[in-house]
Amino acid sequence: MRKRALFVGALLTASILLSACGKSSSTAEPQPNKGEENGYEPVTIRLAYNLPQDHHISIGVENFAKTVTEKSGGKVKIQVYPAGQLLSDKEMNQAILTGGVEMGVNSSTLWASTVPAMGIFDVPYAFPNHETAGKALSGELREKLNKAMEEKGVKVLMYADYGYAQFANNVRPLKSPEDFKGLKIRSIGDIPSEMIKAYGASPVFLGAGEVYTALQRKTIDGATSGTTAMLQRHYDEVAKYLTINNYSYLEFILAVNKNFWDRLPEKTKHLLTETAQQTEQWIRAKAKEEDERTAKELAEKGMEVYVVPESDLPKWKKAAQPAREVYIERAGDLGKELLDIVENIQ
Template identity: 65%
Template structure:
């Protein structure tokens, strides 16, 4: 009898010990209560991660151009700040797309991100041609103020409606004329020349000055000048220097007739699908690069014009008191711009003229 009772007691005690041990283990594995609103450490770590994405970025400018340097730094910073999660794959100097093919590829999603001139975007958004309207902008600071305010917002909205989100207005600088026939000291000197154009409104200006416009991509100009397919070209002095215009042209006329902007844009459907965290990082980094590029534009214009002169080109700076003749001859281009760009174009022109 005693042995039976002893066995019962022993079994009860063993069960109590096992229950106590199991309870302790259960308590140890329970998720501790959050205190003071603290987030779960695992969830918090995951929220710090950027979603993985690959962005192909194409541009056509020479890699040592100040815009190219700024764009490369932008891509590098996005990748670094995202811890490599946002993989920026850069295709420079026309490796992936020509400037003529860039916009359609970007709008169709063939490439996610690209850099191209405002001039070439004007065929999609006619109001973007405002930068090509002759003698609209007089100095570098005026352009920065315009694109940073309501003027720029209207253009960004028009581009978004077409499917391209504008991340940056990259200042290229003023546009000039180079040729290998004669010194261009007045619009009358253009008569009979074939001039490489960069877009619709520059072509209208070339015609207004009495020359024939020939449209071609930036990478084709050197050979065309060398073979006398064209007599001259319009471009910024930065690209003229990097594309070695001094080897195939003799004369350079500085008249600052237009201010060329390059746009860093991203396919809007692709952009809208990116997480807000990624959008914010890309936008902030683009804004930083935009400021740096704008700070370089004037210096690069001056330095490159001087370098072309030192390389042997004959440079003519149109005197301030002679610009009225150039502006008067270019006046028809304003009317063409308003006809093409409609109410938005007129609004933008009024905004710039009012400053």
């Protein structure tokens, strides 16, 4: 296992060095047309992601890769490296930008450090329901975000809906923003951290794999994440209270190095785009199902669940205003435009 890990690491390092010199890895370079009957030119594309393999996004991504390979008759081959096997979430974006890997799946929260406008999905209560998110990502918001990403050298192929972020904790039910006061809460990004501070708590940055132990040892009082992750990572064993307030609609981005994308034949681009669109719709529908299923299962496993009434949400949103202001400050005019687009969706 150690030898294999060393080999994969060496392969990635070599790829990044070759890309930095303006060259392409031998696996990534589209080959000349050999006159195949189906018209696809041979190419191997590496795709990395960090989510657990049984997560609905992972299932969708694996099926995307399988479908592309099958429809191309094996000519467009996508090699998938799951669950952080090739790259950590912190390494992912830079590897995609440099061409160290051709494709990768990472959170919009982490992409916001490259394109601040991508933080729109972290703005508290910007997306009141799954349907709003779907409509927003079918129009102008998507176009503007895609353009901003392409200006940085990345082609967005798919927006994969993770679902809503919620709060788990061990101290007390969080029935109002005031209940957060004095707590230490694991955060998932800069904008959510601003909201946590606005509610009177202290944000703590931890990797997803560290949260269980931190809750168990009481080095943190609570954490924010999606209920899908909470169930998979067994939060019910180390946290008593769950608050459902749907404050952030988490997105993961299937991104492609743009230089690599631009060299692909149009037929291959069409296949990748069409399959990604179909996969995106499946993942979006699945996200809503999984949010509902996992919240119910966490309750069945013993967590005390409090669902914030819709009538109380304006109070939660008002208290989170500082986080919204930080987003506008960082994302500028584009950030304001995106918020206007979302708020005007009917």
